[in-house]
Amino acid sequence: MTSLDHPGPTAGEGRRRPAVMADVARLAGVSHQTVSRVINGANKVAPETQARVEEAMRLLDYRPSSVARALVTGRSRTVGVIGFNTTLYGPASTLYGIERAAYDADYLTSVVSMPDLDRDSVLRASERLRRHNVEGMLAVAPHQAAIAAVAQLSSQVPIVCVEAGPETDIASVQVDQRGGASAATRHLLELGHETVVHIAGPRDWQEAEIRLAGWRDTLINAGVSPPPPRFGDWSSASGYAHGCELAAQASVSAVFCSNDQMALGVMRAFREAGLSIPADVSIVGFDATPESGFFSPPLTTVRQDFIEVGRQGFDLLRRMIEQEEPADRRLIIPFELIVRMSTAGPRAR
Amino acid sequence: MTSLDHPGPTAGEGRRRPAVMADVARLAGVSHQTVSRVINGANKVAPETQARVEEAMRLLDYRPSSVARALVTGRSRTVGVIGFNTTLYGPASTLYGIERAAYDADYLTSVVSMPDLDRDSVLRASERLRRHNVEGMLAVAPHQAAIAAVAQLSSQVPIVCVEAGPETDIASVQVDQRGGASAATRHLLELGHETVVHIAGPRDWQEAEIRLAGWRDTLINAGVSPPPPRFGDWSSASGYAHGCELAAQASVSAVFCSNDQMALGVMRAFREAGLSIPADVSIVGFDATPESGFFSPPLTTVRQDFIEVGRQGFDLLRRMIEQEEPADRRLIIPFELIVRMSTAGPRAR
DNA sequence: GGACAGGGTGATAACGCTAACATCACTGGC
DNA sequence: GCCAGTGATGTTAGCGTTATCACCCTGTCC
Numbered sequence A, B: 001m002t003s004l005d006h007p008g009p010t011a012g013e014g015r016r017r018p019a020v021m022a023d024v025a026r027l028a029g030v031s032h033q034t035v036s037r038v039i040n041g042a043n044k045v046a047p048e049t050q051a052r053v054e055e056a057m058r059l060l061d062y063r064p065s066s067v068a069r070a071l072v073t074g075r076s077r078t079v080g081v082i083g084f085n086t087t088l089y090g091p092a093s094t095l096y097g098i099e100r101a102a103y104d105a106d107y108l109t110s111v112v113s114m115p116d117l118d119r120d121s122v123l124r125a126s127e128r129l130r131r132h133n134v135e136g137m138l139a140v141a142p143h144q145a146a147i148a149a150v151a152q153l154s155s156q157v158p159i160v161c162v163e164a165g166p167e168t169d170i171a172s173v174q175v176d177q178r179g180g181a182s183a184a185t186r187h188l189l190e191l192g193h194e195t196v197v198h199i200a201g202p203r204d205w206q207e208a209e210i211r212l213a214g215w216r217d218t219l220i221n222a223g224v225s226p227p228p229p230r231f232g233d234w235s236s237a238s239g240y241a242h243g244c245e246l247a248a249q250a251s252v253s254a255v256f257c258s259n260d261q262m263a264l265g266v267m268r269a270f271r272e273a274g275l276s277i278p279a280d281v282s283i284v285g286f287d288a289t290p291e292s293g294f295f296s297p298p299l300t301t302v303r304q305d306f307i308e309v310g311r312q313g314f315d316l317l318r319r320m321i322e323q324e325e326p327a328d329r330r331l332i333i334p335f336e337l338i339v340r341m342s343t344a345g346p347r348a349r
Numbered sequence C: 001g002g003a004c005a006g007g008g009t010g011a012t013a014a015c016g017c018t019a020a021c022a023t024c025a026c027t028g029g030c
Numbered sequence D: 001g002c003c004a005g006t007g008a009t010g011t012t013a014g015c016g017t018t019a020t021c022a023c024c025c026t027g028t029c030c
Helices: A021-028 A032-039 A047-060 A066-073 A089-104 A119-131 A144-153 A177-190 A206-221 A236-247 A260-272 A290-294 A306-321 B021-028 B032-039 B047-060 B066-073 B089-104 B119-131 B144-153 B177-190 B206-221 B236-247 B260-272 B290-294 B306-321
Strands: A078-083 A108-113 A136-140 A159-162 A171-175 A197-200 A254-257 A282-284 A301-303 A330-333 A336-338 B078-083 B108-113 B136-140 B159-162 B171-175 B197-200 B254-257 B282-284 B301-303 B330-333 B336-338
Touching: A021 A032, A021 A047, A032 A047, A066 B066, A078 A089, A078 A119, A078 A306, A089 A108, A089 A136, A089 A306, A089 B108, A108 A119, A108 B089, A119 A136, A119 A144, A136 A144, A136 A306, A144 A159, A144 A206, A159 A306, A171 A177, A171 A306, A177 A206, A177 A254, A177 A282, A177 A301, A177 A336, A197 A206, A197 A236, A236 A254, A236 A260, A236 B290, A254 A260, A260 A282, A260 A290, A260 B290, A290 B236, A290 B260, A306 A330, B021 B032, B021 B047, B032 B047, B078 B089, B078 B119, B078 B306, B089 B108, B089 B136, B089 B306, B108 B119, B119 B136, B119 B144, B136 B144, B136 B306, B144 B159, B144 B206, B159 B306, B171 B177, B171 B306, B177 B206, B177 B254, B177 B282, B177 B301, B177 B336, B197 B206, B197 B236, B236 B254, B236 B260, B254 B260, B260 B282, B260 B290, B306 B330
Parallel strands: A078 A108, A078 A136, A136 A159, A159 A171, A171 A330, A197 A254, A254 A282, B078 B108, B078 B136, B136 B159, B159 B171, B171 B330, B197 B254, B254 B282
Antiparallel strands: A108 B108, A301 A336, B301 B336
């Protein structure tokens, strides 16, 4: 009698069709609506009824379907993340921060990471996410092209840019890149170096451009005219290549690299050329990867709290989704200069 | 007349309620079922009708709802990933591999990463994912405790363990850890070292245990009795600590570290102690992180193709979901020994 | 003692889609 | 000329939830 032609799942260890709300209702002898009330904050349910329903849920190993709920409420409690190479330390950490914050706020995180981050990839990724009814999106999108694509999307769906974006008015969270670059450069200047060479990241990365600007402006403010910057691709290999060239120039006494990996490559090149760090050349990196404290010598670098960037990014998005007008749509996370052993005063070469 | 009290979205740039299938149908002058047919492989739709429907979709900026589709088909085309610290190079790369493969197969990837990976965390993460109606799950779960939890789940939902698991019969994909550890150890032995010290990963990590076993067995097979292994926590700091102690022991001439980060710490400790690598001590790592080729000196290490592990892991899961009986439920991905400059023959100290 | 409030519950209608069947016009074979 | 076959479409009924409203009770107030 409790089972019709549409048989409820066997109680206990039943491995049949998963139980649905109607099965629970039948077993508990109530309507499915009452079951629903028990699930979402049991407001006006008699304690005894509630207990019976909960027991039935337990017995049937019942799990509410977010899909069905999403259909009727119009809320999927899912946010999408558009990433690219999430293998790198920065993006991976940011993703982790987003993910943790989402979990704590009872949201699920869906990730699409594209091999490239051009306009088209971003659009395709967002298309995929929107079809899956995400309520909003985070773009871990440091590319200029990606930012442009995000700007276009932002009129259609709540979206937050992390690690990017002061030009347009889209919501964003990022570390104070300019300040970090400036502090790194100033640190070297204050040690007595006459000038600072900069190995920048790729030109189409916004972070790279901002650090470049921070470095240049700091030099100019100090009255020294910036040497031509060099451009790497974030990899140690590119740092190594530039390092080999720099090692041949006797005038180089301080190098500021736009990330730790390139700094590692530069250090390797200098060492091979017989130069010692920091006696002959001082080096500063950026990011403060966990390994950077164990380079030889330990690297002076600028810490970015990627996890915090992710957390704040998600929280900003959540507020946009839930219509709480956020205090500020553009958040800046402070940097921290970590002085270790790769920097010292200059000496004649 | 095309609009009732329930107004369709304005054509063109309309920013109103997003269009649904019925809106498209109305605009194209067909039934919603015909629209559905156009969307999913237009089988028996007249070319002219199809064109009209497509035009209507374009005009209304229509996007099918995966949620509604999932509800009726019972297929969400979403897989879940249970991770933990996805900040590390290995897990981050594996995740990326999973994600790419899923994208290519038209699945979406939802990620839940827990700070710890004990039994309870895994269960909570999977609960969250199952409520969101994922069709299967990947566990990037190298912990013993996590593996046990996964084994329990595997009877209820398709699940694949990546980077883990030969003990039970759950589906898994992993690199040949034992072979890699063995090759690393043999490499040092063949260079003439009398024995090899091992700095292992945490005891509750399965990978760490397998590498430890590979190292031990190789030594035993070569007739040398293994020195007591040391245990780190994967961090450079732990490698550094062990390195400081080892540097004091004159007998140490070869060290095999269970990952590159610890190897970096060891190298740093040796250098500080005035030892030179590889002249005084040879060092081998594991993982082949992109930076390891630019350590000083470049590190001899064992490459794991994490991305391939992720790809194969997803593919295995997909086949389980789609009921194609997979050829093999337990996949082993080959390793590659990369000999660089941190290893050489021994010399008296 | 009748009206009224309100706690507790159930019935019914969505949500946006696909599955399954029904319908209708053609075509071609005998 | 009639029937079967088939291509193109429409109609209806769900999928598993929540929203909404209607309905019972009970107790309380004047």
